[in-house]
Amino acid sequence: MVGSGRHGAALGATLAGMTTDYLTRAELRRSGLTRRSIQDAVRSGALIHVRRDRYLTVEADDMYVRAVRVGGRLTCLSLLGALGVFVLENRALHVHIDPRGSRLRDPADRRRRLRLAAAEISLHWSALLEPVGQACTVSVVDAAAHAIRCQPPRAAVATLDSLLNRGLLTRFDLRRIFAALPARFAVLEHLVDPRAESGPETFVRLLARSLGCEIALQVRFDGIGRVDLVLDGWLVVECDSKEFHSDWAQQARDRERDAALAALGYTSLRFTAAMIMYRPDDVLAALRGLLAAHRTH
Template sequence: MDALKYLQEAGGVARTGQLLRAGFSRSDVESLTSRGAIRPRRGVLMLSDHRPEFAAAIRHNALVSCASAASHYGLWLRTAPSQHHLTCDHGHGSGFIRHRTARFDPHPSLPVAAIEDVVLHAMTCLEAPASTAMATSAIRLHGVPLALLKEQLRGDRSRPALKALHELDLRAESIIEVDAQHLFRAHGIAFDAQVAIPGVGRVDFLLEEFLIVEVDGFAYHSSRQALRNDLSRNNASTVNGYAVLRYPPEVIWFEPDRVVAEVRAVLARRPGTLPPG
């Protein structure tokens, strides 16, 4: 691989030693300065479009973790952090959120903590549902064992984080479903998730066996066929005696009181007989 291509794939910033260990000669490394790279400090090469969190990690002799590593692993996180989250075993440096403990081997070529450490740091640093969304996606998308996370947090005696892991609902298939779960729990609204209803199909949430709540992602109705399918499901729900509420992500996020009020209003008017099935 070309040295410049390697540097680009490394997030636009790397130590000279890393490039040498990757098999590039010193002349290859030196040539990078004539190909757009700069040296912000001795032993570091950086491109103009580098990833800022990687640069911060290298500058502080640390690893990117917690919310700052979510995008690297494709973990669910709605809002990017305003400060870098780094893990390091020293007390030097400032201007970032420090995580002390790294239990697992980091990424082999990038200054990024292991996904297990990323989730563990998130569970003890972020508020729910941001923390639980990251944990759910790590388990669902990367196969991180839930038992391993519980074991590590039990050793740290982190009771709130451990409690959140015990209550994790892995049926959520997206960040918006995690956020809706959190909203319902916070207001004492019981629900069942990812329910298959005969004659209707699989729905996001079923409340008190008659109210269907669907939370639509940003890509829904991406085609005319998708729109027809959704309309057909809505009609089938009504024909089978169910009430239906649908919400886009921005309503769940920015108008939670409205969602709760509407759900409670429908539940208060529950019909006397349950739908079949």
Template sequence: MESWVREQGGSAHSSRVREAGFTEYQMRRAVREGTLERVRRSWLLVPEVDPRRRAAASVGGRVTCVSAAALAGWWDVGAAEVHVALPRTASRFDRVGVQVHCAQGPVPVHPRAAVDPVLGVLFQVARCRPLIEARAIWESAVRHGAVELDTLARVRWRCDAANRLARTVRGRSDSGPETVFVERMRAVGIDVRQQVWVDGHPLDGVIGERLAIQIDGFRHHSAAGDRRRDLAADARLALRGYTVLRFDYHQVMVDDRHVEDTVLAALAQGLHRADHRATGRG
């Protein structure tokens, strides 16, 4: 039984454990022997279960929104609280450390599910988070193969924010910072083409004809080899007439004014144009 609960992600409601063919006696014995823990009387957890699943079980709810997105390996916004879905009638639970979502998503959910389904997670994200964060998570879900673009377009979301995301998400960003960068550029009227192949490799973005954008992730350049590889790639792009602007995670996510000013300065110098070098010599 412990193995079965582990296969479910480390937490399961006792009713679902019984549906799987296990008896109440087996559940009590597993708890007594310490291979499983019982939380809120009806939830069974493996001792090392993810803290987000434990928090949801402790209030009798489901992991949802940004917490479920992070649990699935999508873009993680680093939320301090665990986001949990609960019915509006829920009572007698400790709200400390959790953010409760009561809105009904676009798909039915098993009443004893431990985590919201994909479309339910995206629905809660759209309602809960700022547009840039929400788009980063939706893009990440598409890139991870959790949902297809045509599915997003056909869902009856019953939420303006979700409808807007379903119309505009394209699944082209490789990471959250890429989505954030593109959104901030759009906000000032700059179009960024994503995942453009040049020199046999995809660029995170291209502005105009010759301004290449590369966004380094949080753990990028942890090894010297990574740094040398990127320097070589930047040199090849320069020889092909591209100007490369490379930004790291902190710059995109925290120092966005620097990023915006740098791109605007490059555009003012015509670095996005194929003929900018010839113009500069003139």
């Protein structure tokens, strides 16, 4: 509840749409609020006193609140996952901290100092490529740069594929990111392909590349539809984008597609997302065995 009267109206105008930026006490005062009305807004729940001189509206996303309370901004896998971008897995709160930052606090309590050993949190200390003022998050460009450092190479490429596929990054952004990263990451830039429509698809593409396959992506067959990958011109590989099995109706449609592809002389191989992401050696062995058997005939 914002309140009533002149101060309530001032607070309502100040908070309108303010769910991704924080405000300082000075800004609240300049908007017409008094010290007392700020305190009342915090007590009523209209404002969250996140940390010293940092206020957010109650509608702000909880991850934003927790990141600002620590003393920084949401970034990396936490931000990208919230945007629907592929990340391999994430259990931590990823927070960017200014290199000059200090007085880090527990994400659940602004009165307690941060104890990294007791919190699932990952801190990113770096200068930003794109300053963001009082935003509760870094830019997508900086989140991508952090995610490259935070994940294994295949997962990093899959994240970048997802960002480009969704239009959240451009090739120009990609060049800026890799120009700012240590040289050891440069090889990953040339592996990015925005045609990939899921993280598992990227994983399989990279595994197939390591086998020296000829790879075609997102191939369309008349009367059948589009398939994820075709290897060496004959092996169709389909990648389940979900970690768990699809329903029976979908499985029946998949079998019909496999039969239609077989009638055209193609062999189909399907992998679940869990197998692709967590048992890549088994996927690689299956691809290697099937390709080798075909090449000997």
